[in-house]
Amino acid sequence: MQRILRPKRFNQLWPFYLLAAPGILYFVIFHYIPMSGLMLAFKEYSPFKGLINSSWVGLDNFRQFFGTSDFYILLKNTLLISLLNLVIYFPFTIILSLLLNELRLKVFKRVSQTIVYLPHFLSWVVIYGITISFFGPSGVINHYFTEWFGGSANFLVSNEWFRPLVIFQSIWKDAGWGTIIFLAALAGINPEQYEAAKVDGANRFQNIWHITLPGIKSTIVILLLLRLGSSMDSNFMQIFLMTNSLNLDVSNVFDLFVYHIGLEQFNYSFAITVGMFKSVASLILVLGANYAAKLLGEEGIF
Template structure:
């Protein structure tokens, strides 16, 4: 018993000395830790209202407990199925196109030999990331509305004007194109960093063996960033039911609501506008559970095939 207490005391002394020696690093990390604590972990206590008939005047402690009634209501609400399908379709489009475009751009930038042109291209590609979705939506409205600049240009060329903003067939594609334009340049940063870790000797050996650019990309570049692609893909699956509330809410209109209304906009309408907090919290919690299950499943599959995975 005395030996066990002595081991515990030595372990505590070791942690204390390590903390003192790394105090400046902990001080630098403090703002980030506070951010996650205040805005990520403390709000988790609000999940309890998913199991209550929550009323703001009664608060968490005095609201009536209803168990899983709010979750049963999700499956009994017919319109939820439509919003779930819309969310899944838009998310699949984003994964297939918006997720892969940064990989292609990073490989293309890596192949550029002119350092000056490469820096200019990177800067131009990064800039849209710093625009808010309000600005992006405003730009698209000015360009593509019925009397916008694009239609004025088409009419001046003797062509018929096009209808994009209120066309159901084009709405989802427009959302994905917006994401690609705004976020693809920023998404290349991680892949470019991963590309710098590939030994140059591999490319030199491939050139001596007669491999061209495409074969070098296929046999060296892509395998070199495969683990990075896989990790980011697994993390992306965690937010598969989050397709961007701000973007869709700003672009949504009555003409495209059948294909554009998603779970996030439905939660906003039912929770914030109509005040049904318990039901919408249950929807949000269910979304998080689906994302967690996808991450765990994808991570296990990755490790089963010999990849590193997220954890």
């Protein structure tokens, strides 16, 4: 008779539960318990009355938010920055991973990886300081502009230059760090496939197109789905530092709006309303993209 395997008892698995406990507590305390504050979106919150006793207003906050012209400006600015990150930053990390993977000299490869990883550990304040040093009114770029063309460009206060600078900052700071998962996926490709392709006369570009990219396709899809889930989010600190009164037309995104409404004007209910809309929209995007991925034959994330 086939032996029936019983589940292990708790006293056998308690070390694993103990290791998982800090992570579980983190999510419970900082992610699930604060969800009770979502009811503020349906109330007119008053610090003197408290969360429970504040007057109930139903969907008035949502009607006010969707009825203002700010909603369309915020939606446009947020989605444009996310789209540029999706179209430029995300493929750049894949290309950088492929280039690093093609390096054959191990010492040079490790040094190159370390160099592209280092900017990730710099704070956005430092990144902004470097940006001013290069693109500010008296920065290096404007110095050469003045010397060569007799004029200067207003990079940091220009609507046209705001998005390119934000994408450039993201690529310089985090593209190297974003290659870690792709490099791990590339390491899992069977080397025998490359050897067989070499026997068939394939060159490096053919190897990349027919072996490397198909080998990491599932990883690309999963990371793309996760990025779509955060498409309604912007890097608040980066946007906050790059924003000024002259480029506010293109830099005002949902996260910045929540900061001004919630922390500067103390309109907590309205700020929670905006945050709740962002979360629901992100969930819809993830579910839709995951469903589309499954229709195309990919595994998806759930």
